[in-house]
Amino acid sequence: MRLKLREGSEVPVSVISVESRERYLWISMERIPEDRFPPCMKNMLLRGSEEGGNRAGAVLASFLGQAGWREGDALKLWMIFAERAGLSESLFRKWFARMHCPSCRTIKSKAKGYPDLGLSGLSYCEPDDRCREISWPVAYALEDTDWGWLKPLGRRNRVRVYNWITAREEELEVSDDLRAEIERILAEAGSEQQIFATKAREGGRLRIRFLVRDSELRKNVLSDLL
Known part of the structure; x- marks a missing residue:
């Protein structure tokens, strides 16, 4: 279960573990030739529009990245959709061969907007x-699922926490800098102090930010929950 955070809302947590692993x-x-593309990708290229453009553009770029296309050729094809959807090349760069x-x-799921990638309601998914x-x-387009290679994407840091509000174990991904900050907090925080997770606007x-409050606030939070 993913830890959900909102700007200005502090969630009391206990950090269970901080793990790192390489991502590929x-x-x-x-x-993969265009005639073997799944219906959703073909439809994006045929009738892309501004509605849900960022979501669909991200999906298409990520598909081309894993479908074996060279970046220059993939960008030319992607721009067919991007020009209809009013997208900039930067979205392609973010998703192609990186996500x-x-x-x-x-x-097939519903999404409130980018970066969620659900395309329900946009008429791209027409299953055959x-x-x-x-x-x-x-996988739709592949003839041999073993004929591929693994591109290193760097390290993934996963933090598992106990959420005092939902009473569940939850997790989130963090940057290397935030991972180091969490480890510092764990080393320095007193046993009677409470750690909070939140989102704050910077630049x-x-x-995502982790904060430490004094013991008196910890007592108040726990008494409210109980």
Whole structure:
């Protein structure tokens, strides 16, 4: 379960573990031709629009990255959609060969907006018989699922916490800098102090932050929960 944080709202947590592991992206060794694209990708290229443009553009770029396309060729194809949707090239750069293409389940889901990648209601997903056999757009187009290579994406830091509000174990991904900050807090915080997770706006962007409050606040929080 993912820890959900909102700007200005502090969630009392206990940190269970901080783990790191290398992340990789599977990429096809062959360039998958357009005629083998799944219906959702073909429809994006045929009738892309501004509605949900960022979400669909991210999905298409991530698909091309794992479908074995060279960056220059992939960008030319992606721009067919981008010009209709009014997108900038920066979105392509962020998602191409850097992010996993979402599953069919995610694509079929509803989303409030980017960066959620649900495309429900946009009429791109029109399943055919092969769609019923697979659960990932890239798998639809593959002839040999073993014919690929792994691109290193760097380290993934996962923090597992106990959320005192929901009474559940939850998790979130953090940057290397925030991981180091959490480890410092754990080393320095007293046994009677409470750790809070929140989102704060810094330089115009929302960032995850962990805070430590004194023991008196910890007592108040726990008494409210009980």
